[in-house]
Amino acid sequence: MFEKILIANRGEIALRIHRACKEMGIKTVAVHSTADADAMHVRLADEAVCIGPPASKESYLNIPALLTAAALSGCNAIHPGLGFLSENAKFAEMVVEHGFTWIGPKPEHIHMMGDKIIAKQTALSLGIPCVPGSDGEIRDEDHAREVAEQIGYPVLLKATAGGGGKGMKVARNADELRQALELGRAEAKNAFNNASMYMEKYLDHPRHIEIQILGDKQGHVVHLGERDCSLQRRHQKVIEEAPSPALNAEARAKIGAIAVKAMQKLGYESLGTIEFLYQDGEFYFIEMNTRVQVEHPVTEMITGIDLVREQIRVADGAPLSFTQKDIEFTGHSIECRINAEDPISFAPRPGKVTDYHAPGGLGVRVDSALYSGYKVPPNYDSMISKLIVHGKNRNECLLRLRRALDEYVIAGTLSTNIPLHQKLIAAQDFIDGNYNIHWLEKFVAAYVEQLAKSEAEAAA
């Protein structure tokens, strides 16, 4: 096994990786920018190297600095964590070229899944269900009608050159199709100087459900069930849970088997997550993440498997120590992402933590690099903690989560979204598990309005 690993990341995920290493008897090297000299991962690591100034580009994204630090500290392997360089195929290649082990999948798989079009083609070829649509450009109205009838209404017309919602139109039935196509083309022409359109099935109330995959270098692949990450705001996940309130064991086993078969065919050999939209009992591939996810702890809580440990083991060439039938799902787990942000504007609100009290007790896990006296730097992501709770069932889990949020104190010159989480988990729809990817935006809009109103009243 590796003797020493360089952790090419910061914050709670660097601490998470450090913990897995220490439990495996592996020494850790923390790298950090000058802004992170006091960070918990730096304090706890066996060694620490300052690699650059606060700007990520010159520190955590600085490939020569990372490789030099790894060489100088005598590391055997580099763990990229998530974000930063974790899905940079070129970095992965260079890590290997310089004689270190890359703790992640083959660079070719990172590259493949990093390109939306290649990823979808690959998914299709591997038998992973995708959103049905036109095999390319829509030629004319007749063609549009033909494809729409084939895939079923509602349909979504999208600009081939598009992005940011421009040139996107929904047609709920045949009557709406002509106008949608015309308006879409006009918008696309205006925005991109390219009127070409393609068509996909439109999902109006999907959930975001993702399947956790783990493969080794001997060709074994298992799935560790799903996570429901439908609670998103501006494409940022806010709360994740496992299992999904919307899946039963049969549906889980079915999509899991599809994912395992596909990954075996691909020869995928690390942690990975296949993200789907899920609506009316059907899964539709969105993308694949070729790294550990922020929300991996909910899977750990219900399976008892340390995913980061397994990721390190398989990177070292060890075969999986368990098979699919050894994996049991016990109870329910929910994760709240705690961000240092303004409760109304959601703008980052970093600052100094003067009083810190993390919740404890049965079924409560905190993955956070915070401590009393720590100054959250303004240079990086606003996520400062993950509160993960486990219960025998979803109801116990919810009650425990409420208790833990009520207990959590992060006081100082920063502000956090703990109050939003408290409101959110008290919402009837959330309690019922009755939500889709659009639910949180609406909830937040109402919450912010209410908050702004009461602040205005208080000020009046």
Added chain:
Amino acid sequence: MFEKILIANRGEIALRIHRACKEMGIKTVAVHSTADADAMHVRLADEAVCIGPPASKESYLNIPALLTAAALSGCNAIHPGLGFLSENAKFAEMVVEHGFTWIGPKPEHIHMMGDKIIAKQTALSLGIPCVPGSDGEIRDEDHAREVAEQIGYPVLLKATAGGGGKGMKVARNADELRQALELGRAEAKNAFNNASMYMEKYLDHPRHIEIQILGDKQGHVVHLGERDCSLQRRHQKVIEEAPSPALNAEARAKIGAIAVKAMQKLGYESLGTIEFLYQDGEFYFIEMNTRVQVEHPVTEMITGIDLVREQIRVADGAPLSFTQKDIEFTGHSIECRINAEDPISFAPRPGKVTDYHAPGGLGVRVDSALYSGYKVPPNYDSMISKLIVHGKNRNECLLRLRRALDEYVIAGTLSTNIPLHQKLIAAQDFIDGNYNIHWLEKFVAAYVEQLAKSEAEAAA
């Protein structure tokens, strides 16, 4: 279910009970002495009542103050926690007389198990295995010889009026018996002015193994497996684990069934723990604790069952929500009791916590009322935190425990036994699970000697 519970305790166990209540939607009333006004259980409780000055006798042991506080705050029930009044049958009776529910067993069972002689007689009558011995006083040498041959050597001669080891003599064979009896009688005569002696089988390398019991008011009783609490110093448990490295599933099921049958016969209706010495495959009853134990979390970690929640439920008259066959044991758990004490003298060393960082991450639970800035009062027990770790197996658990202890920072004007725990869990005997109730005393003696020596060298 109860609307409001008074928690008649302090420290981490008060916080533990508070957490269970909050997860059940029950309001909590904290009581506290003037020394505990800033304590975490007081901060977190829905209401708090100051019941007296620092001295326990006038606050946490002050029955009129507790009952008055419960009445004034409109509580439905009183949870006694552990220590203090938790095994005071008279208090339990008064609680009931004043119209509150007592969260514990029937007062008669508390009384019964609080008296060593009655407890043993009861255990025998219920079919619980006890240490074999003379049925009363040893009449003379011939009688001693007869009994010794019957129960087998080595035997222990004990003063009937005894205590504190006075008048206790071991005879390893027939040759030693006469002298042991004579010396014992002489010592007993001197110490207690009563030379009467009785005899028991002497266990020279037993483990301390206890069985967790839970009964309801409908006559259902289950056991939740064992805890191995053999690591003791001066009869204080230091580390506890579940399951015991010394028991297999068959032995567990056998002693569990005996305990369940006995408690059903007794009509026991709350949490309880039957403590045994265990040697050469045999169990010998020591005593029964009629309350929640400090070490209950290790059982919670391997069963996923919240024992305090269940204790409250059954006190309210709810039937057990599970049967024996629903209880599964998953993985391994170890608890370290963190005390504010001098590393050499073991004298309490309370003080102010200036820097506090509790370990987090997968499989780590901290039950503690500490926070950065908290001043540990000198008036009470020195235990300030419990670090509980869970792993898929004992080895993973040990590695995680090492990691968590290395991460735990409690700095300030106090000192803790964390360094002792770090040494202890690195000892080969502990790693091998190869220890009995005498092991820790020897280990600590060597540890203290080493420590004192290196301090002397450093000072020279």
Added chain:
Amino acid sequence: MPATKFDEELIHRLAKVLQDTGLSEIEIENEGTRVRVARQMQISAMAPMPMVGGPAVMPQPANTAAPATAVANAADHPGCVKSPMVGTAYAAAEPGKPPFIKVGDKVNKGQTLLIIEAMKVMNPIPAPNAGTVKEIVFKDAAAVEFGEPLVVIE
């Protein structure tokens, strides 16, 4: 018990040295005599932790008889009589009867100021000293905690 002698002058001098040098501890042993002086350093910045954050976080005394600030002021007064027990405070011997005291009354040492009921027992609370009732902090028939200010006598 024989009076333990000690060199006060020495300690004063040592304390001054401690102060001047910024040391935290001095220990001297000489011919069987050992003297050690220490000074606790200010650790500052660790005032009572403001537990902002969660909603249930602020400790809420179950039974507050008067606004917190008034109570705090009264509690600091040297003539403040504090509750020796948890219970219910009564201003008069029986409902409808005149109260034991009112503000401005002169009271003698030992005179009953109020009654606190706990466990159905009526406990008269006596004036610890003679004086004038400056302030009555408790409310009639309201709950009081241990140590809660009741009456201020000057």
Added chain:
Amino acid sequence: MPATKFDEELIHRLAKVLQDTGLSEIEIENEGTRVRVARQMQISAMAPMPMVGGPAVMPQPANTAAPATAVANAADHPGCVKSPMVGTAYAAAEPGKPPFIKVGDKVNKGQTLLIIEAMKVMNPIPAPNAGTVKEIVFKDAAAVEFGEPLVVIE
């Protein structure tokens, strides 16, 4: 009890030694006389948290080129040249060749002070200003972190 004598001058001297050396405690015993002085280390507010407790707790910079105190002093100097990258510092262009600079040398702005190798690339580190080399902090062929003091020019 005989008046305990103590050498005030000695304690002042010890205190100064303590101050100068950065020690926290000195104890002297001589012919039945023992003197021990101690100084509480800065716990001030929340500077680097004293992570006492675990063994693996103290952050250990992987590559420290010079003793921490010297480095800290150098780092505070306005004429300190700090490392712009992680790498290996070399005092000379090739092993065996004379070093680029030595203490007391006058250097021009832009003159190479040392070379830092990172990823097999030799990066000359130029003097930011003209001046005199007051101190050379880095060690030849040792690793340096980003921001680590290398040379002080006055």
